[in-house]
Amino acid sequence: MRIVFAGTPDPAVPSLRRLLDSRHEVAAVVTRPDAAAGRGRSVRRSPVGQLADEHGIPVLTPHKPAEPEFVAALRDLAPDCCPVVAYGALLPPEILEIPAHGWINLHFSLLPAWRGAAPVQAAIAAGDEITGASTFRIEKGLDTGPVFGVVTERIGVTDTAGELLTRLADSGAALLEQTLDGVEDGTLQAIPQPADGVSYAPKITVDAARVRWDQPALAVGRAIRAVTPFPGAWTTVAGTRLKLGPVELVEEALPEGQLDVRKSGVLVGTATTAVRLGQVQPQGKRAMAAVDWARGARPASGTVAE
Template identity: 40%
Template sequence: MRVVFMGTPEFAVPSLQAIVKSGHEVVLVVTQPDKPAGRGLKLKPPPVKVIAQQMGLPVFQPEKLNVPESLQVIANAKPDVLVVVAYGRILKEECLAIPPKGCINVHPSLLPKYRGPSPIQHAILNGDEVTGVTTMFMDAGMDTGDIILQQEVPIDPEDTAGTLSEKLAMVAADLLVETLKLIEEGRAPRIPQDHSKATYAPFLPPEIAHLKFDQPAKHLRNLIRALNPDPGAFAFFRGKRVKFWRAEVVDGQPTEQPGTIVALDKNRLLIATGEGLLMPTELQTEGKKSLPVSEWLKGTQPQVGERFS
């Protein structure tokens, strides 16, 4: 089949590679424009653009998608099907109507759970043990279309948003190839979602990254996992921002004020929380590199009774 592929971040790269490998003709890759990055604010291409150019595929980066000029470029590619994997913008009905076999979305959750832009982070934040990938026919709503295929993926207790995203990206690629095969053969199911069971996963607000130690240690640990690698959960210590990249929970009923260091040795640091103790295992003081807690302790030399705020 002739495929227009729409995607932007690293998560979408395995899906694009899998489509090409499976023998479908990718007639156009649509991705978001290059964006300034780094201290020099040099324009950086999105990962999908980089891999598409390496494979010799035509790339289109419209500033605005749902305008006649952009839609005409897509229509001129004459796709049989349009595939969306983390493109980052909403497709309006005019775009959805272009391919005769429909528009397919790959979503990293078991819909109707976690509709929206941040399903991976919310699954970890909520302490879920299982998530998955859904392929669906797109409609005008946000992740509301009929389901084609789903596959469960277990969430390891040590998974971060980064590691879970990598796992789901590989599952998504395989599920997408299977989905396209069913569409090509005219055998793709259309399973309506139960909208009464829908939950939503909006973007996490920036302020959530500032750890509030009056919350339970278990919640703080999940938050740290959900914000790794971007943007990273943090607190302040001796006036400097310290990012918490990994942490464990230790049972206990601290009487000290939340955020207080209640115990430490050369390899361990325990922080009082609203419920239980938080034991960070990887920390990064601003301006320095990320360190195992043993190295951070050696360089910082905190004292029992000092507080993270």
Template identity: 45%
Template sequence: MRIVYAGTPEFAVPALQALLTSGHEVVAVYCQPDRPAGRGRKLTFGAVKQVAVDAGIPVEQPLSLKAPEEQHKLRTYAPDVMIVAAYGLILPQVVLDIPRHGCLNIHGSLLPRWRGAAPIQRAIQSGDAETGVTIMQMAAGLDTGDMLYKVVCPLNPDAGGQSIHDTLATQGATALLHTLDLLAAGTLQPEVQDETLTTYAHKLTKVEAQIDWTQSAAAIDRTIRAFDAYPVAFTLYEGQPLRFFASRSLSEIEGNAPPGTVIAESKAGIDIATGDGTVRILSLQLPGGKRLNAAQFLNGRSLLGVQF
């Protein structure tokens, strides 16, 4: 089939790479416009655009798909189907109707659980036992279309946002190719989403990344792991953000230290009292420093007795 692919960040790369080695023809790739990145604020290619450029595929980067001229351009590619993965732009109904088989979305959750912007992180933060990928027929609403195919991914107690992101990106690529096979064979069995089971995965913010030590150790641990790539959980230490990347929830409570107090430290980790239980910090970073494991961080310094 003739495919137009729409995606921008790393999550969308494996599916595009899979399509390029399949029997399908990727006739164009749509990405968000290049944006400044890094300290030099230079315009930088998104991950998907780089793959498309390397493969010699035409790249389109409209600010919006609402303009009639952009819709006309999409029609000239005569796509059988449009694949969307973390594209970042809203597709009007007129665009959804252009491809012969409509638009399919690779969504990082088991719909109808976690519609919206940050399904991977919210699943971890909420303590879900599993997540996954849903290939969905796109509709005008937010992640409201019929479900076409699902792949389940267990969420282990040490699962981090970045590792699950990478796993789902790879699973999404495999799921997409299988869905396209079913589409070509005419054997898809769309399933309508149960609206009573929906939850909304709000966009991540830096404000919510500041740890509230009165929460339980389990809740704090889940937030640290969920936010390990962005926005990264932190607490204030000597007026500066101390960032945490990996942790573990401990059920035992040592003494009656106020929440936020460092009650123990060793090569195994830095133990901090919470509103319920103890959270062990395994990886952390001072402002301007490198990300270190606990043993490296404690080499020549101590936090014992500090109250965040």
């Protein structure tokens, strides 16, 4: 098939790379406009756009997919199908109708569970043991379209969102290629999602990534892993923001949020037992082991993280 691929961040790259090596013709790529990134805030092409540039594939970067110029350009490209992976913008009805086989989205959950922007993060935070990826035909509703296929993935007890998403991006890329093959061959039909089991995973804001020490230790650990590496869990100690990496659960109990600094590590109390901090990153500084941070910051005895 002649396809136009839509995607933006790193998790979409394995799918584009796989489709470039497939039997399908990638006529163009649609991605979000170049944006400032990194510490220097220099303007950069998206990871998907960079890969397209390397292969000499035309790149379209509309600010909004409803722009008349983009709609006209897409019609001129005359795609048979438009696969989508983490594009990052809502697709208006006028462009959903352009490709004969529609827009097929690779979503990183087992639909109808965790519809929305942050399915991997939600699955980890909820303590799910199994997740996966689904391909489905995009329609007007939020991730409500009929499903073509799924792959499953076990969530490890130490998995961060970044680690899990990396695995799903690879297995999902294979699923997406198989889906396009089946659609072209006429051997694959989409099945409506069941009405039961619907859950939602909204975008995680920086404020939402703040650690709540009044939660049980298990929930605290999951919440931190769910936002690692982005946007990153954080707390404040003596008025200073401290970014937190994954923590280790321990058997001792401490008051909620209270720090206990030892040579063996830094413990923080939760609603149940304490957790031992791993890597931390003070605002404006590099990441370091929690014991090294405490050696320099010297938090007072009884200091409470908030």
